Amino acid sequence: DSGVTQTPKHLITATGQRVTLRCSPRSGDLSVYWYQQSLDQGLQFLIQYYNGEERAKGNILERFSAQQFPDLHSELNLSSLELGDSALYFCASSVGRLGDEQYFGPGTRLTVT
């Protein structure tokens, strides 16, 4: 158990819909990262928040957005869903110091039908 929690574990929805994935970081961690894992793209960094502020953006689509709340939990919002958005979405957290390891949650498996 990494200490990072993600809900829900599974999500099945239709094209065009909007979903919200939730992540609670390990106690004491200030940085939250979102990654997408798919068969064709592998593991890709989406976005990072540090203590409530966006710090880095990766290959995140404009239809996707995220935020980190004052209690440090984070939400990833995916809208206008397409079949190709089906993937595993991981949240990771770290203290935020240079070289710190990231601890990953169990992931949310999103299936878009």
Add this chain to the structure above:
Amino acid sequence: AQSVTQLGSHVSVSEGALVLLRCNYSSSVPPYLFWYVQYPNQGLQLLLKYTSAATLVKGINGFEAEFKKSETSFHLTKPSAHMSDAAEYFCAVSVSPDFGNEKLTFGTGTRLTIIP
């Protein structure tokens, strides 16, 4: 920009044999390097990390990796494979010039199969 190449998307070894999973990185500045393991239907678990303190890094479950700057490599090894080592292994690099900006760039992964 940094990148990671994992040679061999599938590796099979016999139980008790040496495990060698290859990882080469590309970075214009000294990198931080990580190996993660992913068991089926689970998240990623950190095996070990390199942060320049020592070139030979020991991790969990008997794994270790050696950082070789001249070869830009960070190969993962285990002297004797166990059935429980069957999983997917990811090498990752982090290059962080700025505090609080430490995204991981992952390799494509290597699926390790252990033959009884």
